[in-house]
Structure formats: structure tokens, C-alpha cells
Amino acid sequence: xxxxxxxxxxxxxxxxxxxxxxxxxxxxxxxxxxxxxxxxxxxxxxxxxxxxxxxxxxxxxxxxxxxxxxxxxxxxxxxxxxxxxxxxxxxxxxxxxxxxxxxxxxxxxxxxxxxxxxxxxxxxxxxxxxxxxxxxxxxxxxxxxxxxxxxxxxxxxxxxxxxxxxxxxxxxxxxxxxxxxxxxxxxxxxxxxxxxxxxxxxxxxxxxxxxxxxxxxxxxxxxxxxxxxxxxxxxxxxxxxxxxxxxxxxxxxxxxxxxxxxxxxxxxxxxxxxxxxxxxxxxxxxxxxxxxxxxxxxxxxxxxxxxxxxxx
Amino acid sequence: xxxxxxxxxxxxxxxxxxxxxxxxxxxxxxxxxxxxxxxxxxxxxxxxxxxxxxxxxxxxxxxxxxxxxxxxxxxxxxxxxxxxxxxxxxxxxxxxxxxxxxxxxxxxxxxxxxxxxxxxxxxxxxxxxxxxxxxxxxxxxxxxxxxxxxxxxxxxxxxxxxxxxxxxxxxxxxxxxxxxxxxxxxxxxxxxxxxxxxxxxxxxxxxxxxxxxxxxxxxxxxxxxxxxxxxxxxxxxxxxxxxxxxxxxxxxxxxxxxxxxxxxxxxxxxxxxxxxxxxxxxxxxxxxxxxxxxxxxxxxxxxxxxxxxxxxxxxxxxxxxxxxxxxxxxxxxxxxxxxxxxxxxxxxxxxxxxxxxxxxxxxxxxxxxxxxxxxxxxxxxxxxxxxxxxxxxxxxxxxxxxxxxxxxxxxxxxxxxxxxxxxxxxxxxxxxxxxxxxxxxxxxxxxxxxxxxxxxxxxxxxxxxxxxxxxxxxxxxxxxxxxxxxxxxxxxxxxxxxxxxxxxxxxxxxxxxxxxxxxxxxxxxxxxxxxxxx
Ligand code: SF4
Ligand code: SF4
Ligand code: SF4
Numbered sequence: 001x002x003x004x005x006x007x008x009x010x011x012x013x014x015x016x017x018x019x020x021x022x023x024x025x026x027x028x029x030x031x032x033x034x035x036x037x038x039x040x041x042x043x044x045x046x047x048x049x050x051x052x053x054x055x056x057x058x059x060x061x062x063x064x065x066x067x068x069x070x071x072x073x074x075x076x077x078x079x080x081x082x083x084x085x086x087x088x089x090x091x092x093x094x095x096x097x098x099x100x101x102x103x104x105x106x107x108x109x110x111x112x113x114x115x116x117x118x119x120x121x122x123x124x125x126x127x128x129x130x131x132x133x134x135x136x137x138x139x140x141x142x143x144x145x146x147x148x149x150x151x152x153x154x155x156x157x158x159x160x161x162x163x164x165x166x167x168x169x170x171x172x173x174x175x176x177x178x179x180x181x182x183x184x185x186x187x188x189x190x191x192x193x194x195x196x197x198x199x200x201x202x203x204x205x206x207x208x209x210x211x212x213x214x215x216x217x218x219x220x221x222x223x224x225x226x227x228x229x230x231x232x233x234x235x236x237x238x239x240x241x242x243x244x245x246x247x248x249x250x251x252x253x254x255x256x257x258x259x260x261x262x263x264x265x266x267x268x269x270x271x272x273x274x275x276x277x278x279x280x281x282x283x284x285x286x287x288x289x290x291x292x293x294x295x296x297x298x299x300x301x302x303x304x305x306x307x308x309x310x311x312x
Numbered sequence: 313x314x315x316x317x318x319x320x321x322x323x324x325x326x327x328x329x330x331x332x333x334x335x336x337x338x339x340x341x342x343x344x345x346x347x348x349x350x351x352x353x354x355x356x357x358x359x360x361x362x363x364x365x366x367x368x369x370x371x372x373x374x375x376x377x378x379x380x381x382x383x384x385x386x387x388x389x390x391x392x393x394x395x396x397x398x399x400x401x402x403x404x405x406x407x408x409x410x411x412x413x414x415x416x417x418x419x420x421x422x423x424x425x426x427x428x429x430x431x432x433x434x435x436x437x438x439x440x441x442x443x444x445x446x447x448x449x450x451x452x453x454x455x456x457x458x459x460x461x462x463x464x465x466x467x468x469x470x471x472x473x474x475x476x477x478x479x480x481x482x483x484x485x486x487x488x489x490x491x492x493x494x495x496x497x498x499x500x501x502x503x504x505x506x507x508x509x510x511x512x513x514x515x516x517x518x519x520x521x522x523x524x525x526x527x528x529x530x531x532x533x534x535x536x537x538x539x540x541x542x543x544x545x546x547x548x549x550x551x552x553x554x555x556x557x558x559x560x561x562x563x564x565x566x567x568x569x570x571x572x573x574x575x576x577x578x579x580x581x582x583x584x585x586x587x588x589x590x591x592x593x594x595x596x597x598x599x600x601x602x603x604x605x606x607x608x609x610x611x612x613x614x615x616x617x618x619x620x621x622x623x624x625x626x627x628x629x630x631x632x633x634x635x636x637x638x639x640x641x642x643x644x645x646x647x648x649x650x651x652x653x654x655x656x657x658x659x660x661x662x663x664x665x666x667x668x669x670x671x672x673x674x675x676x677x678x679x680x681x682x683x684x685x686x687x688x689x690x691x692x693x694x695x696x697x698x699x700x701x702x703x704x705x706x707x708x709x710x711x712x713x714x715x716x717x718x719x720x721x722x723x724x725x726x727x728x729x730x731x732x733x734x735x736x737x738x739x740x741x742x743x744x745x746x747x748x749x750x751x752x753x754x755x756x757x758x759x760x761x762x763x764x765x766x767x768x769x770x771x772x773x774x775x776x777x778x779x780x781x782x783x784x785x786x787x788x789x790x791x792x793x794x795x796x797x798x799x800x801x802x803x804x805x806x807x808x809x810x811x812x813x814x815x816x817x818x819x820x821x822x823x824x825x826x827x828x829x830x831x832x833x834x835x836x837x838x839x840x841x842x843x844x845x846x
Contacts, residue, residue: 027409027412027413030408030409030412031401031405031408031409032405032409032669033405033406033407033408033409033410033669034406034407034629034666034669034670035665035666035668035669036407036410036504036507036666037665037717037718037719038493038496038497038504038716038717039715039716039717039718039719039721039743040719040743041719044719046719046721046722049721049722049742049743050715050716050719050721050742050743051719051720051721051722052718052719052720053719054664054665054680054681054684054718054719054720055683055684055719055720055721055722055723056684057680057684057685057688058650058678058680059680060678060680078500082500084423084498084500085421085423085500088423088426088427088498089421089422089423089426092421096421168316169422169425169441170420170421170422172316172318172438173420173422173443173447174420174469175420175467175468175469175470176466176467176468176469177467177468177469180467243416243417243419245417246417246419246501249413249416249417249501249502250417250500250501250502252413252502253410253413253417253501253502253503254502256409257409257410257413257502257504258496258502263668264668264669264671264672264676265676266672266673266674266676270669271672271673271676274669274670274672275672277401277402277405278670278672280401280402280405281402282402282403283397283402283403284394284397284403284518284519284630285390285393285394285518285519285520286517286518286519286520286521286628287521288521288528288533288630288631289518289630295402295633298630299630299633299634299637299670300634300637301634302536302537302634303533303536303630303631303634304533304536304537
């Protein structure tokens with residue numbers, strides 16, 4: 001059993017990292033698009049009211065300072081707070097937020113466990129009774145993170161099932177997959193919660209498990225903890241196949257679409273990229289688009305005589 | 313409550329999917345709470361035979377049903393071929409990234425629905441939900457493009473039956489969204505359902521040659537052929553300019569020669585040509601003010617050089633690029649240093665922002681909004697202004713394209729605060745504004761009962777906002793001014809105000825920004841704004 005969970009855990013982590021990377025790289029490799037910014041653009045000086053550099057005369061002669069730090073904080077903030085949901089559908093927010101926090105904290109908990117295991121190899125004792133204050137604090141941080149993850153995840157999963165059924169708009173556009181996910185995640189968090197509360201109140205088994213992982217020595221754990229870990233590993237493998245990548249892609253969408261206000265300048269790298277795209281042959285069949293021509297050829301001809309049929 | 317409509321219903325043949333029930337529409341304050349006429353004219357039987365109105369009884373495109381199953385199949389196949397092209401770099405690099413993001417990552421939380429003025433004003437008609445179009449498209453993609461197996465489709469609730477009726481309704485539905493992008497602004501995932509409306513329009517136009525006549529044939533095509541989407545030729549333009557010069561002299565006693573095709577001028581000013589025909593006072597005001605401020609400017613008589621509109625931005629990437637390129641060429645041939653756009657929201661967004669990545673090399677001539685210059689003229693005191701001349705209630709409409717879509721928010725406010733003592737904001741305003749209801753081409757679309765729809769439904773929220781802004785002076789005895797620095801929005805207000813009888817009932821005049829500035833000019837003897845313009 002110990003060996004199984006070690007192997008499975010490694011597979012799970014490789015899978016989640018690989019698939020997420022694949023998806024994110026795929027997203028980023030999509031070609032530059034036409035500008036489609038939407039205000040407020042948070043890196044702008046006047047972001048508070050949604051102002052842009054276009055508010056100045058001859059904007060191209062002025063500096064365009066970008067506050068990247070503010071943008072990063074703004075985009076991350078919503079992973080933890082989701083203010084727009086609170087404003088518009090507070091009941092939904094009440095369940096959605098814990099559900100999301102469950103994800104964030106369970107992953108954080110495991111990452112912390114990894115560091116705990118590394119510290120343990122280095123000789124740190126992590127427990128409430130540890131002689132070192134670092135060991136003691138680490139113990140409580142782990143306990144708080146893990147406990148919070150199990151509680152919020154369980155509460156959120158139950159709540160999401162409820163709200164998706166109770167709210168008409170949400171119900172109408174729900175898919176069986178949503179409910180499968182809620183139930184599955186409920187089992188994952190619920191098993192963790194049960195193992196923690198009933199069997200392993202100090203979460204010592206997780207430290208043993210992570211120690212086993214990094215020292216490649218199969219740990220001996222309670223079957224309930226093993227069950228939770230197996231479920232958690234399956235969860236890690238499954239996660240990237242859901243829409244969960246939006247944790248990352250939503251931030252990319254902010255930076256690369258909504259806040260992408262970079263003007264195209266003569267002789268720039270972007271201009272070169274655009275010229276390549278404009279040189280590609282298009283195959284649209286509308287009568288105003290000549291066959292076998294490139295984008296730029298089509299765009300520079302007038303596009304008539306036009307035989308476009310209008311149905312009126 | 314409005315009927316619950318499911319996506320499956322889109323594929324049912326015959327019958328009208330949604331009924332617009334006057335009792336369900338968002339209530340308006342008195343006296344507009346009791347309208348004697350039905351909100352939307354019924355189509356005649358003959359019209360119904362000729363044009364598909366099976367979505368909501370309204371016609372924007374009005375497709376003709378296929379004569380036989382072969383025609384239906386060819387129609388569907390052509391649509392699917394177009395849909396496939398949407399995901400290829402060569403055919404759709406322009407919007408591929410935002411398109412894929414929206415289709416792949418929407419979590420169906422429906423937060424965007426509450427931001428949509430059309431959906432809310434309709435009394436939450438299910439079909440107008442911002443997510444509806446995307447959801448239909450997603451299902452078509454799952455079944456017919458990705459060809460996912462039926463179990464997967466069940467799991468993802470992505471089944472759909474595609475027939476002519478589904479597509480005819482989808483085509484119409486793509487023209488029930490004003491592309492105001494208020495929905496996109498609230499999406500925490502960064503999805504954009506307005507873009508989906510545009511992409512659907514694009515398949516119909518670029519692949520199938522289907523678009524509302526006013527946007528394509530009479531719009532972009534005419535602009536490229538004749539010079540302007542209004543059909544105004546350069547010769548006609550010269551006549552109107554002459555008329556405007558005479559009018560200026562008559563009104564102000566000033567003899568102003570409007571510069572036309574002036575080589576080497578500093579700035580080419582491009583107006584929405586609709587102004588020349590419908591609101592010449594806007595052009596007069598520009599000419600008076602720029603002359604008084606000593607600006608070195610010119611108009612152009614080149615194709616598209618005297619019409620800033622670019623309808624392609626609403627439905628077709630190629631028509632868009634063609635117009636943008638012609639406008640740049642007009643500037644290039646005059647050797648001006650920059651292009652400045654007059655009071656037209658979509659022309660701002662299209663010409664300054666969206667065109668940015670289509671205009672490369674020497675076509676990339678600096679382009680800007682006229683508003684910062686107007687602000688500078690007003691604030692610097694270069695032209696003497698007396699705010700007391702504008703002592704009547706004024707509110708400001710924010711054209712989405714200028715504000716939410718490109719962040720020009722403050723200049724117009726600083727101007728109004730300086731010259732209009734009774735200026736008041738609408739709620740909400742700035743980047744959170746509501747669209748006038750005429751966005752994405754609606755203001756110029758006059759097909760059958762479509763104008764009724766945009767007055768009764770898509771413009772309803774804005775109408776309520778305007779009335780609320782003047783709630784302290786509701787009656788017609790107090791003359792009020794709605795400042796709308798956008799020709800398109802003005803077109804919508806013209807029709808909507810007539811539809812509701814606003815001048816008679818509330819005494820609200822709509823007009824541009826520059827008219828207010830000129831109205832405040834100290835050395836004009838008579839007021840420039842005439843309430844008879846209504
Ligand atoms: S588009 Fe955004 S706000 Fe609307 S349902 Fe999808 S995720 Fe939610
Ligand atoms: S763009 Fe505007 S009209 Fe269209 S769905 Fe979004 S909010 Fe509604
Ligand atoms: S017509 Fe005016 S308010 Fe409406 S979408 Fe366009 S810019 Fe916005």
C-alpha cells in the first residue's frame with residue numbers, strides 16, 4: 001500500500017504539472033489578436049475610474065507607465081475573494097468561495113507538507129511539543145492549512161450541489177459533469193476531514209507520508225488516510241481535465257486580452273509578427289472575399305462588385 | 313414570469329420561440345409606464361412568409377427558409393465549414409485567443425446576465441442571456457466540429473440538433489446583443505460573450521454572405537464604393553460643406569472657410585458622415601470652435617476619408633480592415649501628421665484601437681480622439697466661455713466604445729463640469745455605463761419592426777437612466793439636454809425619443825458635446841443650441 005501511494009502520488013504530480021503546462025503553453029502560443037481591451041485597465045494610472053492613455057492629447061508622444069505589480073495583485077485577489085460574485089449573487093458566493101478556498105488550501109497544505117518533510121530530513125522536529133519554535137509554528141501552520149482545506153472543501157462541495165439545484169439560472173446551465181465534480185470533490189475533502197477529525201488530529205500521518213515520498217520509503221498509514229491520499233491523487237490527475245485551468249488562464253486573459261493595450265509601433269517585433277499573419281492565405285467563402293488570396297491582399301482590395309445576397 | 317426556454321427549443325421548427333410581453337418588460341417611470349401602443353409591431357403574414365422571425369417575432373436579418381432539404385443541408389454544411397475556419401490561425405488570428413478562451417473557460421456562473429441591459433430590460437428573457445449564444449455555439453462545436461461521442465456530450469450537456477431553424481435563430485440572436493461588453497467587464501474568468509456574438513456574425517458574413525443590409529450592402533460596401541456609408545459622394549459632401557459655411561455665417565456672422573483636402577495640415581478630422589446629413593450643427597460647432605482656437609486641420613474628400621464609420625467592427629474582419637486602410641490612405645495622401653476622430657464612439661474604437669494591429673508600416677499614422685483637444689481648448693481658456701449660457705439641466709451619455717472599450721472617461725466630464733452649471737451624472741456611468749441600445753449597428757438598422765425592438769428592449773435601460781437623471785425636472789416645461797458625443801448613439805436617441813414621444817412629454821433634447829461648448833462661447837451673439845432641433 002505504502003509503495004502504491006508513493007508511485008501514484010508521483011504520477012499524479014507529473015500529470016497535473018504536465019497537463020496544466022500543456023494547456024497554458026497552448027493558450028500562450030495562440031497568435032496575437034486584434035486589440036480588444038476593456039476598461040478599467042488596472043495597470044493604467046487612472047485605473048480607478050477606468051481612464052486610459054487615450055485621454056491625453058497626442059498620446060503617442062507621452063510615456064505610458066504600467067503598474068504591473070498592481071495588476072498582479074488585482075488579478076490574484078479574485079482567486080481568494082471573488083468580489084464580483086459577492087456583489088451579484090451573495091448566496092452563490094457563500095458556497096463558491098469556500099469551494100475554491102478548499103482547492104487552494106489543500107494544494108498549499110501538500111506543498112507545506114513537502115517542506116515539512118524536507119525540514120524533518122534536516123533534523124527539525126515538527127510537533128506541538130517540538131523543542132524548536134520553528135517546529136512548533138510549522139506544526140500549527142500545517143494543522144490550520146489542512147484543517148481549513150478539509151472544512152471549506154467539504155462545505156463548499158455540499159453547498160455547490162445545493163446552489164446549482166436551487167438557483168434557476170445556475171440549474172438551467174449546469175451539466176452532469178458539474179455534479180459529478182461536486183460529488184467527487186466532496187468525497188475527497190470529506191475523506192480527508194474524517195481521517196483528520198476521527199483518526200489523525202495532529203495530521204502526523206501526512207508528514208509521514210511526505211517523508212516517505214521524499215525519502216522513497218513507503219510509510220505505514222491508517223487505511224482511511226491511505227484512502228484519502230489515493231482519492232487526492234486521482235483528484236490531481238483529474239483536475240486539469242476540468243475547467244480548473246481557469247485559475248491560471250483567467251489571469252492570462254486579463255493580461256493578454258483585457259489589459260493588452262500595447263500599441264503596435266512601426267518597426268516593432270509585433271509589427272513583424274502581424275505582417276506574417278497578414279501574409280497568410282485565407283479561405284473564407286463570402287462573395288466579397290476573393291479566393292486564394294492572403295489576408296492583406298483581401299484587405300487592400302475594395303471587395304466588390306459584390307453579389308452578396310441579402311435575405312430581405 | 314417569462315417562459316423558460318431551453319437550448320433544445322432552438323431546434324424546434326415552426327412557431328416563435330420567445331414572446332415579448334409588455335407586462336414583463338422592465339417598468340419605466342411615468343408617464344412612460346402606460347404606453348398605449350404595443351411595444352413591438354407585429355409582422356404581416358406576408359412578411360412572416362418571406363422572413364424568418366421565429367426567434368422573437370423581430371427581424372434584423374430575416375432569412376428566407378430553404379426550399380428543400382438539399383438547400384437546408386447545403387446551408388448547414390456551409391455554416392459548419394465557416395465555424396471550422398474560426399479556429400484556424402490563417403482565417404481568424406484576429407480573435408482566436410479571446411474566442412478560444414471564452415469557449416473553453418466559461419464556468420456558467422451567469423454573473424454576466426445581471427450586467428446585460430438587454431437581458432434585464434426584457435424582463436430576463438432567457439434567449440437574451442449573454443451566455444445563450446456561446447452555449448449554443450459550444451454545443452454545435454462539441455457535436456459537429458469536435459465530434460465528441462454521445463456519452464461525453466451527455467456528461468457535458470452539449471447535445472444539440474442542428475437544422476436550418478437553429479441557425480436562423482442563432483443568426484438573429486447574434487443581432488440582439490449590442491456588443492456593449494458590459495457582460496465581459498464583470499466576468500471574473502475573462503470571458504467575453506459579446507465577442508461570441510461578433511464571431512457568429514462573422515461566420516454568417518465572411519462565410520455565407522449574410523449580414524443586415526444596412527451594415528453590409530448599404531454600409532461598408534457603399535462606403536468603399538462611394539466614399540461614405542450614407543451614400544454621400546465627395547461632390548455631395550462639398551455641397552453640404554458649402555451649406556454649413558452659409559449656416560455658420562447666418563447664425564454667427566462669421567465667415568469661416570472649412571478646410572478641405574488641405575495638404576500638409578496638422579490634423580485630418582474625420583466625422584461620422586451621418587452628421588453631415590442628420591446633425592450639421594455638430595459640424596458647424598466643430599468648425600466654429602477649431603477656427604476660434606486656431607487649430608490647423610482639414611477634412612478629406614477621399615473614399616472613407618470623410619466618413620469615420622467602420623461597420624466591419626461589428627460583423628466582418630475584412631470589411632473592417634478595408635475601411636481602416638482606406639481611412640489611413642486618405643490621411644497619407646494629404647500628408648497630415650495625425651488623424652483625429654470626431655464625436656463617434658465606434659469610429660473611435662475601430663479607428664484608434666482595433667485598427668491598430670491591421671495598420672502596419674506607413675499606414676500606421678497616429679490616431680487620436682478629438683476629446684482631449686476639446687478639453688484643452690475649454691480648460692486653457694483659449695476660447696472665452698460663459699457657463700451661464702448653458703444654464704439648463706444636462707446629463708452625459710457615455711458611448712460604450714469610447715468609455716468602457718477605450719478608457720476615454722474624464723475629458724468630457726471636465727468639459728461639462730466647467731461649462732454646464734446644472735450637469736448631473738447618470739447612474740451608473742463612466743466605464744460602467746449602459747449602452748444606448750443602438751450599439752453594434754442597431755442604430756442604423758431599420759428592418760421592419762427592429763427599430764421598435766431597440767427602443768422597447770435594448771434601449772430601455774438607457775432610457776430609464778436618462779429619465780432618472782432628470783427626475784427632479786421631469787416635465788416638458790424645463791428644457792433639458794442629453795449630451796451624447798457619438799453619432800450612433802444620437803441615431804438611437806432620435807428614434808427612441810420619437811418612439812416614446814420624449815420631447816412632448818419630457819422636453820429632453822439630445823445633441824453632441826461640441827455644441828454645448830460653442831453655445832457657451834462669449835463672443836457669439838445668439839445661443840448656438842436651438843431647442844427646435846428636437
Ligand atoms: S461568461 Fe463569465 S460571468 Fe458569464 S457565465 Fe461565463 S464565466 Fe460566468
Ligand atoms: S455585450 Fe452588452 S448586450 Fe451583448 S450580451 Fe453583453 S451586456 Fe448584453
Ligand atoms: S451606440 Fe453608443 S452606447 Fe451604444 S454601443 Fe455604441 S457607443 Fe455604446
